[in-house]
Amino acid sequence: MRAVVAAGTGGPEVLSLGELPDLEPGPGEVLLEVAATAVNRADLLQRQGFYPPPPGASDVIGLECSGTVAALGEGAEGWTIGDEVCALLAGGGYAERVVVPAGQLMPLPPGIDLVTAAALPEVACTVWSNVFMVAGLRPGEHFLVHGGAGGIGTMAIQLAHALGARVYATAGTPEKLALCAELGADVTINYRDDDFVEVVKRESDGHGADVILDNMAAKYLPRNVETLALEGRLLVIGMQGGTKGELDLGVLLRKRGAVIATSLRSRPVDGKAAICAAVAEHVWPLVGAGLVRPIIHRTMPLAQADDAHALLESGDVVGKIVLTTGH
Numbered sequence: 278m279r280a281v282v283a284a285g286t287g288g289p290e291v292l293s294l295g296e297l298p299d300l301e302p303g304p305g306e307v308l309l310e311v312a313a314t315a316v317n318r319a320d321l322l323q324r325q326g327f328y329p330p331p332p333g334a335s336d337v338i339g340l341e342c343s344g345t346v347a348a349l350g351e352g353a354e355g356w357t358i359g360d361e362v363c364a365l366l367a368g369g370g371y372a373e374r375v376v377v378p379a380g381q382l383m384p385l386p387p388g389i390d391l392v393t394a395a396a397l398p399e400v401a402c403t404v405w406s407n408v409f410m411v412a413g414l415r416p417g418e419h420f421l422v423h424g425g426a427g428g429i430g431t432m433a434i435q436l437a438h439a440l441g442a443r444v445y446a447t448a449g450t451p452e453k454l455a456l457c458a459e460l461g462a463d464v465t466i467n468y469r470d471d472d473f474v475e476v477v478k479r480e481s482d483g484h485g486a487d488v489i490l491d492n493m494a495a496k497y498l499p500r501n502v503e504t505l506a507l508e509g510r511l512l513v514i515g516m517q518g519g520t521k522g523e524l525d526l527g528v529l530l531r532k533r534g535a536v537i538a539t540s541l542r543s544r545p546v547d548g549k550a551a552i553c554a555a556v557a558e559h560v561w562p563l564v565g566a567g568l569v570r571p572i573i574h575r576t577m578p579l580a581q582a583d584d585a586h587a588l589l590e591s592g593d594v595v596g597k598i599v600l601t602t603g604h
């Protein structure tokens with residue numbers, strides 16, 4: 278099968294299309310003929326050598342895909358050959374075929390075509406598991422998401438808005454802020470010009486943010502904690518701003534707040550299956566109703582994975598980049 282392979286670690290130029298041995302599904306697994314995959318920031322880190330796949334996972338980059346069921350391993354239940362699905366992966370998405378635990382497959386959301394569906398699994402599972410399953414965001418609460426115009430951010434804004442939260446989003450350009458507002462952000466904050474702590478406190482009448490979804494880690498840690506409301510929950514899902522920051526436990530204690538760091542990729546198979554089932558149950562109906570939609574910046578062929586990585590690193594991307602296999 279054709280797959281994107283890496284000639285060591287480094288810049289986008291280490292990626293190229295090559296040939297790898299074909300795959301067979303093991304017990305409880307499904308073999309997919311991949312139609313499309315999508316590019317995530319974690320993919321950039323893996324290419325650079327900073328985010329290796331979990332033990333037993335494919336070395337091929339790619340955390341999500343869409344495709345058609347081509348074969349079933351022993352004991353793989355719930356699917357039949359020919360089903361069109363999308364899937365959450367531990368790796369292997371940048372290829373013509375991939376093997377997936379059956380529980381990590383999801384049906385296509387209503388009204389979404391096979392290629393477009395590739396942009397949904399990682400962002401939908403990340404946002405639903407963190408913001409709703411872990412943090413328990415409720416209608417009427419104040420929700421702040423950093424990087425509102427990215428893949429995670431655009432999904433987080435739409436889901437929180439659709440489920441009744443008041444949404445605050447940060448971004449770095451007028452165009453990205455306009456997109457955040459279009460998707461449902463009640464308050465948009467240009468992080469280059471404005472202090473998000475002051476804006477959230479002012480716009481919430483001093484209440485603060487009940488839930489914060491953060492991709493910056495160390496750089497934003499003290500200010501995120503300052504922004505939290507009483508019993509607020511800060512979820513750290515990325516480390517773009519560094520790994521070591523200063524945490525004032527006195528502030529956190531006074532707010533009875535929580536700082537939670539999570540990773541989706543390293544969770545056990547049964548945990549991912551539970552998340553996928555919850556997404557299919559709770560998120561896909563919102564997609565079908567038009568209340569949530571995938572935001573795709575550009576669709577490119579799999580052979581241009583190197584260009585797609587360079588584009589994402591440029592900072593000019595809104596939403597997701599999708600890579601198609603031609604199948």
